[in-house]
Amino acid sequence: MNSEPAPRSLVVSAPGKVILHGEHAVVHGDVVLVNTAFKSKNSLVAKCLNSALLASVADFDESKSPSAEQLDALREFAGIAAESSAPDSLATLAFLYMCLAISAKYGDVPSVDIIVWSELPTGAGLGSSAAYSVCVAAALLAACGAVACPWTEEELSLINSWAFQGERVIHGNPSGVDNAVGTWGRGPGDDVSLARRVPTLRILLTNTKVPRSTKVLVAGVKDKILKFPAIMNPVLDSINAISQECQSVLEAMPGNPSPEYYPVLEELFDINQHHLNVLGVGHPCLDRLCRVTASHGLHSKLTGAGGGGCGVTLLRPGGAEPPSAATYRDLCACGFECWETNIGAPGVSLHCPSALKAEVLRALGMS
Ligand SMILES: Nc1ncnc2c1ncn2[C@@H]1O[C@H](COP(=O)(O)OP(=O)(O)O)[C@@H](O)[C@H]1O
Numbered sequence: 001m002n003s004e005p006a007p008r009s010l011v012v013s014a015p016g017k018v019i020l021h022g023e024h025a026v027v028h029g030d031v032v033l034v035n036t037a038f039k040s041k042n043s044l045v046a047k048c049l050n051s052a053l054l055a056s057v058a059d060f061d062e063s064k065s066p067s068a069e070q071l072d073a074l075r076e077f078a079g080i081a082a083e084s085s086a087p088d089s090l091a092t093l094a095f096l097y098m099c100l101a102i103s104a105k106y107g108d109v110p111s112v113d114i115i116v117w118s119e120l121p122t123g124a125g126l127g128s129s130a131a132y133s134v135c136v137a138a139a140l141l142a143a144c145g146a147v148a149c150p151w152t153e154e155e156l157s158l159i160n161s162w163a164f165q166g167e168r169v170i171h172g173n174p175s176g177v178d179n180a181v182g183t184w185g186r187g188p189g190d191d192v193s194l195a196r197r198v199p200t201l202r203i204l205l206t207n208t209k210v211p212r213s214t215k216v217l218v219a220g221v222k223d224k225i226l227k228f229p230a231i232m233n234p235v236l237d238s239i240n241a242i243s244q245e246c247q248s249v250l251e252a253m254p255g256n257p258s259p260e261y262y263p264v265l266e267e268l269f270d271i272n273q274h275h276l277n278v279l280g281v282g283h284p285c286l287d288r289l290c291r292v293t294a295s296h297g298l299h300s301k302l303t304g305a306g307g308g309g310c311g312v313t314l315l316r317p318g319g320a321e322p323p324s325a326a327t328y329r330d331l332c333a334c335g336f337e338c339w340e341t342n343i344g345a346p347g348v349s350l351h352c353p354s355a356l357k358a359e360v361l362r363a364l365g366m367s
């Protein structure tokens with residue numbers, strides 16, 4: 001007689017994010033203005049099956065960064081070449097680290113099969129690495145009974161702190177903003193009422209499809225700051241001032257946003273885009289994106305780590321329903337993909353499989 005427990009399925013999603021202002025500066029302790037951009041865009045299924053999940057690396061501690069020795073041991077176990085930054089390698093490494101560390105701390109995670117499906121473009125500045133890490137952390141903690149459902153505030157903090165460890169494996173030196181948005185649906189330190197006080201902005205996201213790695217870009221900015229501190233630190237200070245100015249404009253905007261605020265928001269986008277180029281995280285395709293939208297009277301900047309990936313364009317509310325078909329046409333003619341979105345989405349969520357869209361069920365192999 002087979003006495004194995006029936007496999008259990010957990011379906012977890014976490015949102016990506018759009019950074020309006022403060023990318024890179026936030027790694028160095030400055031303010032960031034960030035919001036969620038997607039609902040249920042990144043899903044992961046942890047099924048408790050009996051496949052073998054292995055290896056052990058001693059001395060895990062969630063308050064410490066994963067050590068070089070631990071990551072080397074995991075790379076060797078998984079057959080990942082040293083310094084490989086291939087998406088699959090980093091995702092596998094982050095998963096193995098979280099799985100082993102969570103097992104060591106809270107008791108064995110049962111054997112699991114993980115299926116990851118994402119509507120977010122990966123490596124494009126929309127926080128896919130954090131959405132992935134939040135989903136893996138939540139699923140593993142739930143699988144070993146360290147968090148129950150629905151999640152309490154304390155359990156969300158636990159998910160967030162383990163997701164931060166996953167981000168550390170993928171990013172090297174993350175600020176923690178992306179995993180906080182993935183967990184709570186809002187930036188760290190933002191109170192719940194902030195979303196009610198600021199207007200819902202209409203934005204256009206454009207993916208240049210130029211691949212890049214956040215880890216490499218963040219390390220490049222650090223090198224530049226170390227090389228030219230007197231030149232680069234004022235740039236970070238100015239980016240910080242832009243974030244603060246933008247936040248006060250958003251808070252000053254009345255419930256029915258008046259168009260008079262938009263030229264200020266647009267100018268802040270332009271200034272920040274120049275600063276980000278100074279930090280060395282621009283790309284000719286992002287310059288092109290800005291030029292194309294400017295030719296239609298719209299203002300854009302890169303979002304996330306830059307170096308390619310996505311740009312964000314501010315749209316004015318209502319009226320002549322911008323962006324025009326010509327804007328889409330010109331951006332698509334550059335080989336870019338663009339879509340309009342509203343900001344705001346819930347954080348990490350647990351889903352009932354029967355409530356999932358057919359498309360998601362198919363992608364997860366659950367239909
Ligand atoms: N759905 C996913 N499946 C597997 N790995 C993912 C997924 N989403 C993100 N990742 C991991 O995150 C990395 C991209 O992270 P990063 O360079 O920070 O860009 P971003 O967070 O802006 O998408 C990928 O290389 C991969 O390792």
Ligand SMILES: C[C@@](O)(CCOP(=O)(O)O)CC(=O)O
Nearest residue numbers: 023024125127174175304305
């Ligand atoms: C550049 C940075 O500010 C944001 C990176 O976001 P993304 O991985 O490009 O989505 C880094 C960070 O905050 O950890």
Ligand SMILES: [Mg+2]
Nearest residue numbers: 127129130214
């Ligand atoms: Mg990332």
